[in-house]
Amino acid sequence: MSITKEQVIGALRHVNDPDLKKDLVSLNMIDNLQIDGKKISFKLVLTTPACPMKNMMRDGCIEAIHKYVSEEAEVEIEMTSNVTTRRAQPNQIMPGVKNIIAVASGKGGVGKSTVAANLAVSLAKLGASVGLIDADIYGPSVPLMFDVMDSKPQVIEKDGRSIIIPLEKYGIKLLSIGFFVDPTKALVWRGPMASNALLQLFSDANWGELDYVVIDMPPGTGDIHLTISQQVPVTGVAVVTTPQEVALADARKAISMFNTDNIKLPILGLIENMSYFTPAELPSNKYYIFGKDGGKRLAEQNKIPLLGQIPIVQAICESGDKGSPISLDPESPTSKAFLELAQNIAQQIALTNA
Numbered sequence: 001m002s003i004t005k006e007q008v009i010g011a012l013r014h015v016n017d018p019d020l021k022k023d024l025v026s027l028n029m030i031d032n033l034q035i036d037g038k039k040i041s042f043k044l045v046l047t048t049p050a051c052p053m054k055n056m057m058r059d060g061c062i063e064a065i066h067k068y069v070s071e072e073a074e075v076e077i078e079m080t081s082n083v084t085t086r087r088a089q090p091n092q093i094m095p096g097v098k099n100i101i102a103v104a105s106g107k108g109g110v111g112k113s114t115v116a117a118n119l120a121v122s123l124a125k126l127g128a129s130v131g132l133i134d135a136d137i138y139g140p141s142v143p144l145m146f147d148v149m150d151s152k153p154q155v156i157e158k159d160g161r162s163i164i165i166p167l168e169k170y171g172i173k174l175l176s177i178g179f180f181v182d183p184t185k186a187l188v189w190r191g192p193m194a195s196n197a198l199l200q201l202f203s204d205a206n207w208g209e210l211d212y213v214v215i216d217m218p219p220g221t222g223d224i225h226l227t228i229s230q231q232v233p234v235t236g237v238a239v240v241t242t243p244q245e246v247a248l249a250d251a252r253k254a255i256s257m258f259n260t261d262n263i264k265l266p267i268l269g270l271i272e273n274m275s276y277f278t279p280a281e282l283p284s285n286k287y288y289i290f291g292k293d294g295g296k297r298l299a300e301q302n303k304i305p306l307l308g309q310i311p312i313v314q315a316i317c318e319s320g321d322k323g324s325p326i327s328l329d330p331e332s333p334t335s336k337a338f339l340e341l342a343q344n345i346a347q348q349i350a351l352t353n354a
Contacts (some may be wrong), residue, residue, distance in 0.1 A: 003035050003069055008042075011068035015060040018053045019347060020354050024061070031080075040065060041076040047353075048211070049081040049127030050346035083128065083211040084353040085235075092233055093202045096209040097131070099235040099349050101268070102228065104258070106250025108219035111273040112240040113141040114320055115310065115341075116216035119238075121327040122335075122342035123212050124171045131166065131173040131213040133201050135224060137194045140178030142216065146170065147323020153179055153205075164205040170328060173210065175201045191223035198224060202232055212349075220250075221257045229263040236268035236352055238307060238345060243272060243294035251295075255302055268348040269305035270295050271341065274312040278333075286311075305348060308341030310334065 012030055013023045024030055024044070033042040044061065046054055062075045085098035094100070103116040113136060120132040134142035143149045146169045153175065154165040166173040177197060189197070207213065215234070218224050228234065237258050241251035251270070258265045272295025276286040289312065299306040310316075313334050319326040327338045 003038065003040065003073065005033055005035060007069045008033060008035065008040055008065060011064040012061060014064045014068065015057065017047075018056065019351055020047075024057070032078075038070065038072055039074045039076070040069075041078070043078045043080050046079065046081040047084045047350040048346040049083070050123055050343045051081070051350075052340075052343035052347055054079055081127070084350055086353045087233055093231070094207050094213065094233075097207055097213050098211050099353075100213045100215065100233060101345065101349070102215045102217050102234050102237045102265070103240060103271075104217040104225070104237055104254055105219050105240045106221070106252070106254035107247060108139075110219075110240050110242045110247055111310075111316075112136075112219065113145065113216050114316060114325075115238075115240050115271055115273055116214050117142065117145045117320065117325045118316075118327040118338040119342055119345065120172050120212075120214045121170055121325045122338045123214070123346065125327065125339065126342055126346075128211040128346070129209065130171070131175075131207055131210050133213060133215045134174075134176030134178060135198055135201070135215050135228065136218045137177050137189075137198055137224060138218065140176045141320075142174055142176040143178040143183070145320045145323060145325060146172075146174055148174065148179075149183065149323075151179070162204065164201070166205055166207065170325075173207060175205055177201070195223055195227040199227065199231060212346075221253060225257065226263065229258070229265055234265050235349055236266040238268045238271055240271045240273055241295055241298065242274045243288070243291040245291070245294065247290075248294050248298050251298060252302075255304070266352050267302070267304050268345055268352070269307035270299040270302075271307050272296070272309045275309035277312050283333075305344065307344045307348070308337060310337050310341070 013025045015024050029045045031043040065073050083098050105112040120130050124130045134140045156163050166175045239254050241247045276288050296306050316326050327335045329335050
């Protein structure tokens with residue numbers, strides 16, 4: 001008895017997306033179904049290439065076909081993705097960008113820029129097209145962390161406008177106010193001037209088609225945050241903290257700010273940086289230098305996900321200073337922690353968009 005497409009589609013209706021709680025057929029995630037005798041092939045179109053559940057869904061499809069169609073079926077699945085977005089107006093700022101992630105913190109010194117840089121690298125490693133904007137206008141660090149201190153973006157004239165061409169490094173498009181100012185001198189700008197200069201990185205740059213743009217926000221709560229939240233179509237915010245109470249108190253303020261009526265941005269979740277220390281000679285040991293699970297408790301109190309717990313490792317600092325984010329090292333345990341973080345953020349964005 002020959003296998004029909006109707007049988008395969010019927011079987012795949014028994015497989016749900018674990019996050020969206022609907023079957024893959026209803027979600028239009030099955031494409032290019034082909035049948036040749038006992039050979040069945042199709043594309044499984046994920047909502048993000050960084051989907052943490054993709055192997056589970058792939059295995060679920062194979063099991064469903066064997067159970068409901070034929071145990072002898074030979075199933076070949078091509079994993080692909082079409083990153084979801086909530087953006088419907090193509091004339092907005094950065095029209096080709098599907099999702100904009102703001103990485104924020106209530107205070108400085110919690111490693112927000114390091115997290116933003118490694119998040120961008122990890123999303124790109126997972127197959128997404130990614131950009132990174134350094135919005136920390138008074139303390140830009142992206143030029144150093146990506147080893148492009150001496151580089152300047154190209155500016156072209158188009159339709160009477162000056163258009164900035166972002167730099168590219170490690171497969172990521174980059175822009176920072178640090179590319180346009182003297183790095184040895186303090187930037188003494190009033191709020192409106194700083195906000196206007198920053199908006200040019202969004203509106204006067206050719207970002208092209210991207211799945212995600214990560215924004216390294218300035219620390220604290222101020223003019224820049226208000227400007228970006230009101231004028232840039234941010235998909236959601238990830239708040240960075242460290243485990244100790246002095247950092248958690250400021251993280252609470254950041255969460256509160258993004259929940260206020262005049263900002264009201266979705267909180268994707270909380271990232272606990274410097275969670276624990278593991279010596280290289282004792283890889284199974286964890287030492288909670290700044291306290292244990294402070295970020296986890298704060299996430300539970302605010303009913304938001306804990307997106308990741310990043311260890312404190314000297315190599316993170318060293319790699320950033322060398323202009324080579326640690327996520328580029330496939331052998332580093334910390335790189336794996338950032339990959340997990342990227343998957344969790346992509347998952348939350350898909351849920352937010354749905």
